[in-house]
Amino acid sequence: MLQTHEYDFIRVRIKGSLFSGNFNTQYQDTIREKARLGWRLIQCFAPSTGPYGTASYLDLIFEKTITT
Numbered sequence: 001m002l003q004t005h006e007y008d009f010i011r012v013r014i015k016g017s018l019f020s021g022n023f024n025t026q027y028q029d030t031i032r033e034k035a036r037l038g039w040r041l042i043q044c045f046a047p048s049t050g051p052y053g054t055a056s057y058l059d060l061i062f063e064k065t066i067t068t
Contacts (some may be wrong), residue, residue: 001067008039008062014046014055027058039064 012027031041039062046055 004066004068006064006066008034008064010034010060010062012058012060014057027060030060034060034062 010030012030027044034041041060042063043061045059045061046057047059048055050056
């Protein structure tokens with residue numbers, strides 16, 4: 001049997017900031033749901049696209065092993 005990997009990318013918008021105390025925690029629910037479905041979080045990527053180099057979104061990258 002050959003093992004390969006499948007990847008899924010989910011973009012989560014960031015509302016507020018860690019400093020304002022108004023941070024969107026939707027990403028946590030997304031990670032829990034994907035884990036329940038057998039996916040493994042391998043990376044969170046947050047490019048600096050907002051003002052003052054802040055991130056306006058997170059890209060969550062998940063991996064799942066597939067046996068063929």
